[in-house]
Amino acid sequence: MGGGGSRGGGVRIVVAGDSKTGKSSLIVSAAAESFTHNVPPVLPPTRLPDDLYPDRVPLTVIDTSSSLENRDKLIEELKGADAVVFTYACDKSQTLDRLRTFWLPELRRIEVKVPVIVAGCMLDKRDDDQAATLEEVMSPIMHQFREIETCIECSAFKHIQIQEVFYYAQKAVLHPTAPLFDQESQTLKPRCVNALKRIFIICDHDMDGALSDAELNDFQVKCFNAPLQPSEILGVKRIVQEKVLEGVDDRGLTLTGFLFLHALFIEKGRLETTWTVLRKFGYNNEIRLNDDQLPPPLKKHPDQSVELTNDAVNFLKNVFITYDIDGDGALGSEDIDDLFSTAPENPWEEAPYKDTAEKNVLGGLSLDAFLSQWALMALLDPLRTVENLIYIGYADDPSLAIRVTRRRRIDRKKKQSDRNVYQCFVFGPEKAGKSVLLNSYIRRAFSEEYIPTTDDHYAVNVVKQPGGSKKTLVLREIPERRVKKFLSSKDALAACDVAVFVHDSSSESSWKRASELLVDVASHGEASGYDVSCLIVAAKDDLDSYLTEIQDSTRLSQDMGIEAPIPISTKLGCFSNSNIFQRIVSAAEHPHLSIPETEAGRSRKQYHRLVNCSFMVISVGAAVAVVGMAAYRVYAARKSTSS
Template sequence: MSASRTVHICVVGDEGVGKTSLITAAATETFPDHPPPVLPPAKLPADTTPEGVPVVITDTSSRPEDKQALELACQEASVIVLCFSADRPGTLRRVSSYWMPELRRLGVHVPVMLVGCKSDVRQPNSDRGLHEAVLPIVKAYPQIETCMECSAKKLQFVGEVFYYALKAVVHPMAPLYEPESQTLRPLCAKALKRIFLLCDKDKDGVLNDAELNAFQVLCFNAPLQTEELVGVKQVVAERIEQGIVNNGLSLPGFLFLHALFIERGRLETTWAVLRRFGYDNSLQLSDEVLSRVNFDHAPDQVVELTAAGRAFFRDVFERCDVDDDGVLSVREQEELFSTAPADPWASLEYEGLLAETSRKGLLSLNGFLAKWAATTAADPRRTLAYAYYLGLPDDAAADKLFAVSRPRRQERRADAPRRGLLQCYLFVPANMDATPVMEGLIAQSRPAHGSLAGPIRAAAAAVGGGDGAPTLILRSFSEEQAQVLLEGAAGAEELQRCDVAAFLFDAKQPASFQAACEHLERVATASGDQLPCLLLQANDSEASPALAERIGEACSELAIKPPTCFGLRPAAAVYQAIVQTAQQPELAIPETPSLKAARRHRQMLRRGVLYAGAGTTLALAGYFGWKLWKEHRMDAESGGSGSGSSRGGSVAGSKTGAVVVGQHDRSVLTLP
């Protein structure tokens, strides 16, 4: 956890169980004979706590009039210290009958410390009975991490109560270990496996002495002494089969060591390792790690994998394709993601994403790369996280795996580089199925592919051959989905992410063409008349002459190309046309009524500017003409009234020469 985060310890329990006395004894090392009903919150600075974090301890009252304050304190708590009285069995029974259900009702899901106060007055020889009473409660509520007894009167274990409460927050057990089965939890085992593989520099499956020492220095800033190294190996060899292989620590041995640390209460050791490799308390990579790469971009830009990024994921695939058959079997895919929290495409937003697979539905290399391209466009932080999970070293230059495209306006210049990932929104009228178009994108390179269990919402594949071939992501929108998109507050921004819009219609259903045209006009207008569009015509051989005439008229009016046609299933040329339209958008912007109106408005503005400019020019010319005429008249009047003037002009002598002034042309000559 962050060192600056304050840990809030909330002490709760029935009235009279000893909550206030416990806090007072821990803080002052004295037992209060007459404690107050409730203490004010006690604040401990970070430099006074063993874990170096600030702590606030909140006492609570069980009186009905204080219920609201109690609930608020519980909801703000980082950990709950739930007290019962060791000499009052009824207070222990209320732990399961009232307190734990109440915490659940309040939505409190933090660690709970179960503390038996007043152990000094407990009946002798009652240890067994107390243990038998507590054990079912602990099993029923996994939130309870620790159970212990204390005596405020005798100052026994009062400090330990708050020490373990603090540890339960800073070094929680729940994410790491299952006490009942005495095993590491799956997320913990996955994280430790990733760490093991990163530290296995020679990739021989074991950590040799040099690798173990490097790991020790990295995590704890100190190497292992020779006798310590021998002792660790001896313990592992005695306790677990195949824990030591070729005098090196194997993965099972590495996992066993951490389970042993946890069993012995040394959770801080395992947490130090996990945090050194970037994990937070939920055993996901922390925001600090994922903020190393800046993914900020405008809606009309896209984050895509660079050549280095594609090479990284290609290497991951080939490393896990053990049988070298070009696809990932179920076991190989499980092994590939065995160092990650989960399959990245198991979540709802990726369930409908179709990519290239084998006949048996096994993911191919092309499909694997296409899925990562689609994931990067939708959620680049997820791709970054999985790059780390799948073996990207912690000190690698992760930003080299990604690139942010230029804004679309800059890309449309003739000499500008183009993005390698294109997104096409496919709008489908009622009574038509987009599945053939989606599957066709995959089938352009390999006819055989698996099918998804649910509906296909999107498809991703490279179009064309070679490493530089663009990846096309095709997303389908039904009429209802299109309505939501166009009427939603974020509709215009969402359309900026789209590189090209395609509108499907069936030549056998003339009404579908009308629907496609209406969709095209609405989508183009909503995009600000900036989105290139094309029509896709299915069953082209079934088009009637009347429909063909309507199609020609509509395309002429909209100033777009004729529809791209196909029969039952689209061929590769359909997807090449989509890519070409995205890459040459200026030829596919529809002449919608809104665009024509905007153009007329701009023309009127230009005419107004021209007229205004001409008027201004004439006004300025008139003004300067009048000014020159006025100056001429004034000079003429002053010349006629001067001494020695004559009709033909005058000559004034001087030592240096004479100036001759022409009365009519106002020219000035200097005579030597």
């Protein structure tokens, strides 16, 4: 197997290092393919011939000055580099020390993360008696600075390994080592393994766990446009079997053997082979799918959401059955890791998806919990959701996996919603019981320990409605300290189907703060046009209420035209009778109800009514005048005729 890569935009290589270390001579010698005596101190950008290297990718080399007065320009050039060549003079050991003590640390300081080639220039001037080899000199530096891809010695005067310097630099950009291989452990990196595993599965057409000779040949033709001869296939399998016994079986090349081959290519410096394979299957340099493998960015209004289609849900149900090997109706953590072993990583191991769904006593996800997690992903990051669906085997048109819902303002006019997934924002003061509400939703045990929430966090589950229908409800907790900043955005409430305001029913100060938050949110909804249904939740019902709690909360709910407060006790589990989550879903399903009205909102409506009435009076007056004029004209005409 063999091949190459391509990069349409060209490669930009910046050459830097101490003064008089041969930077300009190196560039001129590469471009002219001969030594030039009169070289200017700093060259203009130099384009090397496109046919200089096999990839035929445009390559521009930028010369730099090491003087202090040109420092800003140098930093600017380094930040725009695809690769950096650092030079030192082979006859001046202090210039090599400067790479270790200044230039390489400086590159890290300005946070430039690109491949580095170290070029020892003026090889012809080095003392022949120097005992240390290049490997001995550079090994400790390369160990300290892993960004160094290659070290090479050259001579512009004698034209020794000049073109090789820029070949290695270009190769490091087009076929980088870092994403594929861990130099420390000398193993393929997990993301690379996962991508190659997915490619292996795609090429294993008969799904028998091995690539037959015919499948290997198809793979070779797809990636390198050339078939493999039977003797070549035999040779490949022999090499694998000599090193890894389980790499080949009677069905063909196994996944173990496939991965071994790629590790072998990389160890031998043939990174272009693995990169060609990855790119043929749509991967970029981060070993993620290219944008052209995904649907285009979605065009939607802020008050529209994104859901999985029935096609995607049915695919996920089949995936669940496939990975539920023991048939217990749940996927454990190992099953989930196995499921995402063909994706760059398990997306549910990081925020905001980590620990957001209900788990059974063994830590497994039921089918409902599994689908809920995917629904949450589709809601928050639709394109990444589709990307992960493709990684785990979704083969239909990616655009068929998600759908954009109807605008919520249209739902309000129609007095019903057609959504399957609703999002509820949970507001409230500190220690009111917001996090406990979220935890109870995914059936986590109650804890007395108070841990303040610093960032938004989510809980997602399926809610069974009266009549048997199921809806997915996402609860999003907004920490009190973040509310002001959150509401500073005009579209803050656009994604919200229902807002819930939690207060500690035993604390008057908690109620006052919750009511202030309710007014703030209601005012924002009125001003922005994103009115949302609101519910008040009186938490900690197991404690004695403060003296006027019921009167205060009931009066406010009546004044604002929303439902009476819903009492719950998550500590005692006394909220099943209140059907709190069903009531949240019901409010979302009827988006024209439970919308609070503030004093300012009422005044605004009254003003608009008065204005409309004024226009109506004027319109009626004008109409009467027009009718009167017409009648007069008819009367005048008749009078004229009779006379």
